[in-house]
Amino acid sequence: MAKILIIDDERAIRNTLKDILSYEDHDVELAQDGFEGLEKLEAGKFDIVLCDIKMPKMDGLEVLEKIMEKNREIPVVMISGHGTVDTAVEAIKKGAYDFIEKPLDLNRLLVVIKNATEKKELIAETKVLKQRINRKYEMIGESPAIRHIKEMIERVAPTEARVLIQGENGTGKEIVSRWLHEKSNRANGPFVEVNCAAIPSELIESELFGHEKGAFTSAMKQQKGKFEAANGGTIFLDEIGDMSLAAQAKVLRVLQENKISRVGSDKEIKIDVRVIAATNKNLKDEILANRFREDLYHRLSVIIIHVPSLNERLEDIPLLVDYFNEQISGEYYTAPKKFTKDAIEELQKINWTGNIREFRNVLERLIILCGNEITGKDVKDYVSPIK
Numbered sequence: 416m417a418k419i420l421i422i423d424d425e426r427a428i429r430n431t432l433k434d435i436l437s438y439e440d441h442d443v444e445l446a447q448d449g450f451e452g453l454e455k456l457e458a459g460k461f462d463i464v465l466c467d468i469k470m471p472k473m474d475g476l477e478v479l480e481k482i483m484e485k486n487r488e489i490p491v492v493m494i495s496g497h498g499t500v501d502t503a504v505e506a507i508k509k510g511a512y513d514f515i516e517k518p519l520d521l522n523r524l525l526v527v528i529k530n531a532t533e534k535k536e537l538i539a540e541t542k543v544l545k546q547r548i549n550r551k552y553e554m555i556g557e558s559p560a561i562r563h564i565k566e567m568i569e570r571v572a573p574t575e576a577r578v579l580i581q582g583e584n585g586t587g588k589e590i591v592s593r594w595l596h597e598k599s600n601r602a603n604g605p606f607v608e609v610n611c612a613a614i615p616s617e618l619i620e621s622e623l624f625g626h627e628k629g630a631f632t633s634a635m636k637q638q639k640g641k642f643e644a645a646n647g648g649t650i651f652l653d654e655i656g657d658m659s660l661a662a663q664a665k666v667l668r669v670l671q672e673n674k675i676s677r678v679g680s681d682k683e684i685k686i687d688v689r690v691i692a693a694t695n696k697n698l699k700d701e702i703l704a705n706r707f708r709e710d711l712y713h714r715l716s717v718i719i720i721h722v723p724s725l726n727e728r729l730e731d732i733p734l735l736v737d738y739f740n741e742q743i744s745g746e747y748y749t750a751p752k753k754f755t756k757d758a759i760e761e762l763q764k765i766n767w768t769g770n771i772r773e774f775r776n777v778l779e780r781l782i783i784l785c786g787n788e789i790t791g792k793d794v795k796d797y798v799s800p801i802k
Contacts, residue, residue, distance in 0.1 A: 417462035417532045418442045422452035422478060423494065424470045428517075432465065435521060441528070449473030453481055461489065463512075463531050468495040468502065476509060483510040488538050490531035494519070552593040555738045556731035560723040564591060571718050572598035577670070579715045580693040582722030585772030588693040589653065591720055595691055596649040604648025609641050611662075612654035619662040620678055624669075627679035634679065642675050642686055649689045655715070656696035656707060667711045690715065725767040725774055732763050735771070739778045752782050757791030765798065 419441050423429045426447070433443045444461075446452035448470055456464070464482065468475035479491055493506040496517035503514040512534070513527050554565060571578060572595045580588045589608070596606045614622050621631075625640030641650060652658075658666070669675055670690060674683040692715045701707035725732075736754050744751040767773055777798050785793045 416440045416442060417528065418444075418460065419463045419465060419528070420444050420446060420452060420455055420461045421465045422446045422449060422470075422475070423465070423467040424448055425467070428467075432519075436528070439525065449475065449478040449481075452478060456482065456485070456489075462535055463528055464489060464491045466491055466493055468493055468506070469497055476506060479506065479509050479511055488535065490535055492524075492527055492531065552590045553738070554587070554590055554594060555734050556728060557734065558723075558728035558731045560728050561731060564720060564722065567718070567720055568594050568598060571595065571720075573600060575689055576717045577689070577715050578691045578718045578720060579698075579712075580691065580720050580722060581698075582693075582695065583724050583770055584695050585770035586722040586724055587771050588695075588722050589651070591722055592649075592651040592653075592691045592693060596651075596689075599649065599689065601648045601689055605645050606649050606651065607641050607645035608651045608653060610653045612657035616659040616662070619659060620665060623662065624665065624675045625677040627677050629679065631678070637677075640675065640677065642669060642688055643684065645688045646686050647688075649691060652690065652692040654694060655692040656694035656698055656701055660706070660708065663708045663711050667708060667714060670711075670714045725770045729763045732774075733759055735774060736762065736778065739775050740782065743775075743779050743782050747782070749782075750787075752785065753788045755788060755790045758789050758794050761791040761794035761798075 419436055421429055421432050421436075421443060423432075423445075424447055429445045429447070433445060436443050444455060444459075446455055449466075450473055452464070452466065455461075466475045466478055470478075475493060475495070479493065482489065482491055487510060490512035491510065493503075493511045493514045494517060495502060495514070506514050512531050515524060515527065554561065556562075568591065578592075578595055580591050582588050592608075593606065596602060609623065611619065621634075621638070621640065623640050623642055625638050625643055626634050628634055628637050652666070669686070673687065674685055676683055698707050698712050698716075702709045702712060736759060740751045740754065762774075762777075765777075769776075781789050781793060781797055784797055
């Protein structure tokens, strides 16, 4: 069942539509012109709007524009007895979900309403999933170093500048890359992650740029690469310091020309991708050792963001304890544990060589093995810090 608002200046059409849609178990409200329709939209939530185009006081296309300014997610179906192709195209361009001519084909109307309802439900589900993903990649901390990173993300994300993220393993470089994407103009596009250290050097080019059928022994079919998959969005090249020099040369060419060629093909494919890279290595040292191309480094490092180690922001540990305590307890369907003051102090004494990744594992161990209250003694007993 959907809650539907019908905006039409003809009473007979309003009432007929209400009778038909109410019979289909929809909740229907009526408005005799655009002004009343907009007032009802301000006062309540609707799943779908049916709006006539030719109306006195306010034209239906103007009503559509005002609805889209406030809420682009609500499906608006435009209705007209004077429909032309140009009018339909204009309505769709302005954000209408669909366009139906009078006299109405009631079967088509019901199908459109069903599809529009399913689309709205899908959008709502997508938003919930996106919130869960964002929750997973939340950036926890109020230390000066974390506040600086958050400020950098706000400034840099809306631009097209390439970003190089530096930091030790386990510090959260991927989280920074995710937020750069989420706050960018490409947020609705794909986010494609490539772990350069996990791909064998002989396969990296195929993984990044794709290959044609028969390009090599195991190439049984054509395959798109990660750059193509990220078209219109962001590609995150994690651990780029581990990429072979041959692959670096190919990536440099992509950054210069915004074109790729699949392995086994001379055809160039134009792409539109924002590149974010990350490394736990000092790339300047790698350049001196002839393991990393200096020209690629300069292409990637338009903006450099350093992610601090956990040892550099021990003041964030109380917030991290609260966050992971709630997260881990939720995964085990148990109530969050209480961490005493001395437990927090003991956690702040540890040398966190594995950073956030190690910290979360330690908290999970404590939550599983300890009682409802976790003390400093528990931390000493169950945590074996690396000196």
